[in-house]
Amino acid sequence: MTAAIVIPVKPFDQAKARLAPVLTPEEREMLSRAFFRHVLTLATDRALDADVIVVSRCEQALGMAREAGAQAMVEQGQGQNEALEQAMELANGPVLLLSSDLPFLAMQDIAVMLTLGATTDLGIATDRAKTGTNALFLARSGMIRTRFGPDSRALHQAEAEKAGLRWTLIERPGLAFDVDRPEDLPFLHNES
Numbered sequence: 001m002t003a004a005i006v007i008p009v010k011p012f013d014q015a016k017a018r019l020a021p022v023l024t025p026e027e028r029e030m031l032s033r034a035f036f037r038h039v040l041t042l043a044t045d046r047a048l049d050a051d052v053i054v055v056s057r058c059e060q061a062l063g064m065a066r067e068a069g070a071q072a073m074v075e076q077g078q079g080q081n082e083a084l085e086q087a088m089e090l091a092n093g094p095v096l097l098l099s100s101d102l103p104f105l106a107m108q109d110i111a112v113m114l115t116l117g118a119t120t121d122l123g124i125a126t127d128r129a130k131t132g133t134n135a136l137f138l139a140r141s142g143m144i145r146t147r148f149g150p151d152s153r154a155l156h157q158a159e160a161e162k163a164g165l166r167w168t169l170i171e172r173p174g175l176a177f178d179v180d181r182p183e184d185l186p187f188l189h190n191e192s
């Protein structure tokens, strides 16, 4: 069954709030847009053969999604988890929930996540601190409640265990490196 990739996108002019001490609003907006463009380009590559759903209340992000051939879903609720729940209602097979702020994400990272269904129910791709979740694979859409936010890696594991599901922790640099705090920015500079 064709997998769905869901990308939640916070409005570009509100995202990356934690970088406010070091970047101007214009810089944060540009960065968020560039990160999303990168993730969207990879996710919509025909080689992956996935249905891509972008869920956002940001008109610009939804327009970019449509242009790339993805489905643009207008977010009704508030926040990342509600947006993901809304989008998952459209899918009934395997689904990959993918953050939009992964500058080093590669095709292979997405491909690996999409094959997890052969061996596990839930694939939790954690961040560098190993406390967060930057991508979450579910063998069946909606099989757990998503718990994105602080300590989401442990919370996703707990949700899987509560439901008697198998889970696998994924640690890959392209999926682990998100940009949240000012101390993340030098890495971006060094690698680009």
Ligand SMILES: Nc1nc2c(ncn2[C@@H]2O[C@H](COP(=O)(O)OP(=O)(O)OP(=O)(O)O)[C@@H](O)[C@H]2O)c(=O)[nH]1
Pocket: 007, 008, 009, 010, 011, 014, 015, 016, 017, 018, 019, 055, 056, 057, 075, 078, 079, 080, 083, 098, 099, 100, 101, 178, 180
């Ligand atoms: N649709 C939607 N996506 C969100 C929302 N909040 C966060 N996201 C997305 O969820 C993923 C992880 O978000 P965060 O790491 O919290 O990033 P952020 O919100 O840009 O950063 P901060 O503003 O500093 O918290 C990214 O893809 C965001 O675009 C939201 O309210 N709605």
Ligand SMILES: O=C(O)[C@H](O)COP(=O)(O)O
Pocket: 099, 127, 131, 132, 133, 134, 147, 148, 149, 150, 151, 152, 153, 178, 180
């Ligand atoms: O790790 C997570 O669950 C998401 O990236 C959002 O969490 P954060 O807002 O703490 O980065």
